[in-house]
Amino acid sequence: MLKRVSLRSPENSDFDFLASLRRDSALQALLLNVVTSTDDDAVAGWLERRKTDPNGSFMxxxxxxxxxxxxxxxITNIHHRNRHGFIGIVIAPSAQGKGLGRVAMENLVATAKEKHRLEKILLEVRADNFAALSLYKSMNxxxxxxxxxxxxxxxxxxDVVLMEKRI
Structure with missing residues (x-):
């Protein structure tokens, strides 16, 4: 079982994979997104916005x-002065249930602290997303x-649950 993951910048070769996640309406609904357009141009626009957001980080x-x-x-909505931002992860359905979300979250928390100097991170999660809620609670x-x-x-x-963690 794979236990190690890394966070890296998106590459052109990741487009089809990222597009498949963006086009999965059930997955997007779990992420609190309603995506109205999923053609290649719309996905490319979404990726460009995520990659160039001065108050965020996309990996x-x-x-x-x-x-x-x-x-x-x-990491989105980084408030540099108050040192907080919102975080989130998505693991492809085929890779879920293997402990990869925990490792990815640990890496993301470290990135928020080390790269962005955040002191608090927040997240929103659908109240019926029990697996995510369990993970986040277990990570304090x-x-x-x-x-x-x-x-x-x-x-x-x-309903949507708002959670926070000091880091």
Whole structure:
């Protein structure tokens, strides 16, 4: 079982993989996103915005032995003065359940602290995403509130849990 992952800059060869994650509407709904356009131009625009965001960081989560992508990680809405930002990870469904999310989160927390000098990280997670909630709680994230009826898909509405961790 693979236990090591790395975070790296996205490469052109990652496009098809990242596009497949962006085009997975069920996965995007778990990430609190409603993606309206998923053609190649829309995906390229999304990647360009993520890669050039001055208040964020976008990285590919890769198998550290093969360098093949297995997900992505991001830090968004970095508030440089107050030293906090929002984080999130996505692990491809085929790579889930192997402990890779924990390792990716550990790497992302280290990046937030070392590269961006953040002192606190926050995240939002759908209240019904029990696997993610369990992971974050086990990593000492603290629930600071629940936003009721906060996220809508075409089919349903979900509560969203706000969590934080001092680093």
């Amino acid at each position: 590919v989560i890769a198998d550290s032995t093969t360098d093949e992508p297995i997900g992505f990680a991001q 994230f603290r629930i600071v509130g629940t936003m009721l009826n906060h996220f809508r898909t075409n089919d349903d509405i979900y």
